[in-house]
Amino acid sequence: MKRLSVIVSDFDDTLFFNKTALVSAAKDLYETVLMEKNSEEDYKTLNDLEITIGKGKIPKGFSKKWKSELYTLAYVKYNGKLLPNEPLIKYLNEGIMGGNQLIILSARGEEFREQTEALLNAYSLNYSEVILAENHELKDEEWKLLKIKELSEKYDHLILFEDKEENIRYILNNLKVDNIECYLVDHSIITKI
Numbered sequence: 001m002k003r004l005s006v007i008v009s010d011f012d013d014t015l016f017f018n019k020t021a022l023v024s025a026a027k028d029l030y031e032t033v034l035m036e037k038n039s040e041e042d043y044k045t046l047n048d049l050e051i052t053i054g055k056g057k058i059p060k061g062f063s064k065k066w067k068s069e070l071y072t073l074a075y076v077k078y079n080g081k082l083l084p085n086e087p088l089i090k091y092l093n094e095g096i097m098g099g100n101q102l103i104i105l106s107a108r109g110e111e112f113r114e115q116t117e118a119l120l121n122a123y124s125l126n127y128s129e130v131i132l133a134e135n136h137e138l139k140d141e142e143w144k145l146l147k148i149k150e151l152s153e154k155y156d157h158l159i160l161f162e163d164k165e166e167n168i169r170y171i172l173n174n175l176k177v178d179n180i181e182c183y184l185v186d187h188s189i190i191t192k193i
């Protein structure tokens with residue numbers, strides 16, 4: 001009997017790099033915060049935004065309100081600035097031609113479905129499903145674990161691609177199944193964990 005096999009891939013910083021979009025979004029937000037009344041929160045927000053503008057990364061403890069504004073700017077206004085991980089896209093499309101299904105699994109949220117699918121289609125990724133977080137009640141890694149568990153019950157074999165090693169470790173430590181294979185993605189470097 002043919003085994004049902006699925007490739008599951010994360011989106012941000014795995015299939016598409018969001019650093020340039022985040023930096024542009026942080027610059028916009030920086031201007032907005034500057035124009036608002038001075039408060040202690042704004043001072044911290046400005047510092048955090050400076051870090052994002054410099055490194056393209058969101059610092060820990062970044063205010064929830066501003067974080068959501070930042071992602072909305074990055075994923076909607078600057079969606080066109082997300083850059084494809086072309087070697088991985090090519091590799092996954094070859095996997096699909098070899099008979100695997102591709103599912104995109106991202107905690108970025110349902111609110112960005114249109115932009116997410118537009119990018120996938122623009123780079124001809126033959127995915128069968130895009131699963132996005134319905135809300136942000138769970139931590140990203142907890143939500144991913146839940147979805148991977150559901151998928152591991154549905155398929156005989158699951159191959160996961162993800163850029164955050166801590167997410168992979170969290171899934172492997174909490175999901176005691178032997179039908180998943182996890183790969184850490186760092187640009188074109190893919191390492192089995």
Ligand SMILES: [Mg+2]
Binds near residue numbers: 010011013163
């Ligand atoms: Mg990611």
